[in-house]
Amino acid sequence: MDLATAADELYGLAPEEFTAARTRLAAEAKRDGDPVLAKQVTALRRPTVSAWAVNHLVRASPPELDDLLDLGERLRSAWEAGEPVAGLDQRRAGLVTALMRTASALAASAGRPLREPAAREAEDTLYAATMDPVVSDEVRAGHLSRPRRHVGFAPAAPARAPEPRQEKKTPAKAPRPSAExxxxxxxxxxxxxxxxxxxxxxxxxxxxxxxxxxxxxxxxxxxxxxxxxxxxxxxxxxxxxxxxxxxxxxxxxxxxxxxxxxxxxxxxxxxxxxxxxxxxxxxxxxxxx
Structure with missing residues (x-):
């Protein structure tokens, strides 16, 4: 057993089953003579309901998830290059909506229907995965312990881009601006x-x-x-x-x-x-x- 194997097992469980399973795996690592692995397993945190929902979604492998994460790479590249992102953002919104429907259905089938706060956190996590490559890797691994949120300016607001050009045109019409x-x-x-x-x-x-x-x-x-x-x-x-x-x-x-x-x-x-x-x-x- 290694850490990745232990994490795969733990984060595939329901949150209420996590702690007992983690204790068991840590004890197995100690019996196998690997105290470092036992300590690493013990350090793994129990997932919140929203994090569990995203991990559960990842294990279902819906095709929209790969589409969303690949779209995130294109979206970040376009944003950095100053290219239009309106079409990509529209596509992202559609994929997130489809994935949230799947996540809600999977959670309900597992006997843990997503309430509004958890559903919102899961949606924030999917959006964050398109903005932050680190979060994208975390989502792909399916080892989330808590929801993720992108803090910063998102490429989902292309309407702000024309503002500087509009401001530059104003002085050209009035070389001698009035007091007003x-x-x-x-x-x-x-x-x-x-x-x-x-x-x-x-x-x-x-x-x-x-x-x-x-x-x-x-x-x-x-x-x-x-x-x-x-x-x-x-x-x-x-x-x-x-x-x-x-x-x-x-x-x-x-x-x-x-x-x-x-x-x-x-x-x-x-x-x-x-x-x-x-x-x-x-x-x-x-x-x-």
Whole structure:
């Protein structure tokens, strides 16, 4: 067993089955003499419902998933080259919609229908996979433990591209801007600056939400770990109580048998002396006869 094999097994399970299976695989790695692998397996985090839904979708291998991830590569290249992305973005939206229908159906068939928050996180993860090659690789592997979200400017807004060209045409018509024009440009500049600040605030808010989601996931994971540890500790404590009781009984029996042995040894010694004395007296009697 290696880490990839263990991860494939664990992230193919339902979230509630994850912790017990992880404990089992870590114990197997220890028995096999691989403490490093055991530690790596233990470090794998239990998936959230949305992450499980995407992993489950990956294992179903719908053709739209490969189409989406390949489209993401073309979308990123077009965006970096400054090429139009409207058509690619439209195609992306259609693929994500189709994949979410499949993911919802698969989750419902598995007895875990996707609620609105989890469905939204799963959709965000699919969109993030088209924007971030790292997320794309994570989705392909099907080892997600938490949802992913792309924080930054997405190539899904080509309408913003013409704005700089429109702004450049304005000064050409008025080489000598009037006070009103200057005031308008200043207001536009302030508006753009405020828009940039607003976007930065939104990005920070999204990053904070992602951190909060990760913290909530860690809390759920450690809560499950704590509950399992409590259960096992209670079982061991109960077993220790039984063993202590048996030990007390055994020690009491040992003490009783020790006293019995001491009495037997003492009486045996006395009996030996009496037997020797009786034999001596009998011999003397025979001698007299």
């Amino acid at each position: 024009d200057r005031r308008t440009r200043e207001e536009d500049r302030r508006a753009r600056e405020e828009e940039r600040r607003r976007r930065r605030r939104e990005e920070r808010a999204r990053a904070a939400e992602a951190e909060a989601d990760a913290a909530a996931e860690a809390l759920a994971e450690w809560s499950a770990e704590r509950d399992e540890a409590r259960r096992e500790c209670a079982e061991v404590t109960e077993e220790a109580g039984r063993l202590r009781e048996r030990l007390r009984e055994t020690l009491a029996r040992q003490e009783s048998l020790t006293r019995r042995l001491e009495t037997a040894e003492r009486e045996h010694t006395r009996a030996e002396r009496r037997a020797a004395e009786a034999r001596r007296q009998a011999q003397e009697a025979r001698d007299l006869v």
